Amino acid sequence: MTNHKRFVVTGVALTALAAVAACSGGGGDTQTATQSGSAAEPVTINVHTFGGGENFGYDEAVKKWNAEHPNIQIKYQNLTDRFEDVYLPQLLQRLQAGAGAGDVVGIDEGAMGLMAARPQFFTDLSQYGLDSRKADFPAAKWEAGLNAQGKLFALGTDMGGMTMCYRKDLFEKAGLPTDREEVSKLWPDWNAFFETGKKFEAAKTGAKFMDGPNTIYNVILFQEAPKNGNLAYFDRSNQLIVEKNPAVKASFDWVQKFSQAGLTAKLQAWSPAWDKAIKGGGFATMGCPSWMLGVIEGKAGESNKGNWDVAAVPGGSGNWGGSWLAVPKQSKHPKEAAEVLNYLTGKDGHVAAFKEAGAFPSSIPAQQDTEVSGLKNAYFNDAPTGQIFAASVANLQPVFFGEKHAQVKTAVEKVLEGMDQGAVKYDEAWSKFVEAGVKAAG
Numbered sequence: 548m549t550n551h552k553r554f555v556v557t558g559v560a561l562t563a564l565a566a567v568a569a570c571s572g573g574g575g576d577t578q579t580a581t582q583s584g585s586a587a588e589p590v591t592i593n594v595h596t597f598g599g600g601e602n603f604g605y606d607e608a609v610k611k612w613n614a615e616h617p618n619i620q621i622k623y624q625n626l627t628d629r630f631e632d633v634y635l636p637q638l639l640q641r642l643q644a645g646a647g648a649g650d651v652v653g654i655d656e657g658a659m660g661l662m663a664a665r666p667q668f669f670t671d672l673s674q675y676g677l678d679s680r681k682a683d684f685p686a687a688k689w690e691a692g693l694n695a696q697g698k699l700f701a702l703g704t705d706m707g708g709m710t711m712c713y714r715k716d717l718f719e720k721a722g723l724p725t726d727r728e729e730v731s732k733l734w735p736d737w738n739a740f741f742e743t744g745k746k747f748e749a750a751k752t753g754a755k756f757m758d759g760p761n762t763i764y765n766v767i768l769f770q771e772a773p774k775n776g777n778l779a780y781f782d783r784s785n786q787l788i789v790e791k792n793p794a795v796k797a798s799f800d801w802v803q804k805f806s807q808a809g810l811t812a813k814l815q816a817w818s819p820a821w822d823k824a825i826k827g828g829g830f831a832t833m834g835c836p837s838w839m840l841g842v843i844e845g846k847a848g849e850s851n852k853g854n855w856d857v858a859a860v861p862g863g864s865g866n867w868g869g870s871w872l873a874v875p876k877q878s879k880h881p882k883e884a885a886e887v888l889n890y891l892t893g894k895d896g897h898v899a900a901f902k903e904a905g906a907f908p909s910s911i912p913a914q915q916d917t918e919v920s921g922l923k924n925a926y927f928n929d930a931p932t933g934q935i936f937a938a939s940v941a942n943l944q945p946v947f948f949g950e951k952h953a954q955v956k957t958a959v960e961k962v963l964e965g966m967d968q969g970a971v972k973y974d975e976a977w978s979k980f981v982e983a984g985v986k987a988a989g
Contacts, residue, residue, distance in 0.1 A: 595649030604904025650884035660948035669700040670874040675885035690945035701871035702892040705906035707836025708936035709865030721750035731859035760963040761816035766834035768798040773944035781949025789984035837907035857930040958987035
């Protein structure tokens with residue numbers, strides 16, 4: 548499951564990153580790894596993931612597996628809801644030590660570049676036939692699981708997809724359409740979204756059109772990156788390209804335009820003020836990958852059921868978030884671990900996770916399953932989210948995550964927040980944005 552908090556790499560994580568860097572060197576849903584219960588003696592496969600109430604959603608899938616595989620038992624532990632400053636540094640330390648990591652471990656998208664650059668820590672899953680699973684995944688999800696040597700080290704769990712969540716009650720108050728199909732027609736592109744925002748602001752509802760810079764920046768960046776070599780902050784040689792990449796500049800420019808026009812509530816995503824505004828109707832729109840719907844429902848509460856709805860995102864597609872599973876080389880049972888990984892990332896595992904935790908599958912067969920494609924979200928006025936999210940990810944292209952993607956992301960977004968809140972002057976923001984990226988990249 549993707550992490551639902553901003554990707555903040557603390558000093559602890561940076562220390563772990565440095566330590567690891569110092570020692571670093573350069574088919575279908577059938578069980579291709581091994582036959583069920585093939586272990587000669589019973590073994591326990593430890594599966595470690597992260598996430599809060601919206602974790603990977605494996606409880607029921609694990610119960611089913613354990614009932615059917617007495618010789619290979621899964622011990623599933625969701626270790627923490629804090630990926631950035633708890634789970635990641637601990638995983639890095641355990642990988643370096645050669646002991647203590649799970650037999651199967653979850654990895655958030657922001658750390659995939661870091662892990663892909665360290666093939667010495669992970670099992671080549673093609674040894675167990677999992678390279679036959681390529682057709683099960685969109686290119687973006689599959690290619691992110693290839694390491695620096697081109698070997699398959701991870702298979703995808705969920706992906707974010709992209710929609711635009713909006714407050715029906717605030718749109719009605721502003722005299723705008725409230726039906727999701729009509730709302731989607733308001734903004735076929737970001738120019739139209741901007742114009743809709745100006746109409747909303749002119750209605751003086753007491754709320755702002757957008758939450759703040761973080762969410763909209765990430766939505767646009769991962770729409771623009773595929774148009775610019777499928778790159779974000781780094782090229783494929785891990786050279787920083789923040790200043791040179793048109794995708795980054797276009798995303799920055801849109802955020803600045805929205806901010807200067809007074810369309811944002813000047814909120815930092817994941818802050819207490821942001822939480823309060825979600826519940827209290829402080830803003831009317833927010834970019835929503837699938838996992839964000841659960842965030843909104845949890846923060847807005849039962850009293851707001853029906854106030855929020857889901858429309859198409861400007862531009863019609865996009866993705867933000869998602870995770871992978873990998874098998875560390877230190878596992879004493881890599882063959883059985885690969886079999887478990889194969890199950891959890893197969894159609895049945897994806898569908899079970901979707902039903903349990905709302906994690907939108909990256910597995911194409913799972914996306915096409917009626918339990919996924921037919922989903923309607925009761926909290927969001929029975930929005931057909933299964934169909935909406937499937938359409939948003941249908942043509943995604945792989946975006947390259949550099950080794951220090953997470954550090955750069957955190958640093959540049961702090962500048963965006965400062966710009967939106969008035970601490971950074973608009974005419975100085977781009978240079979400070981680039982400067983922050985350079986410093987974070989080291």
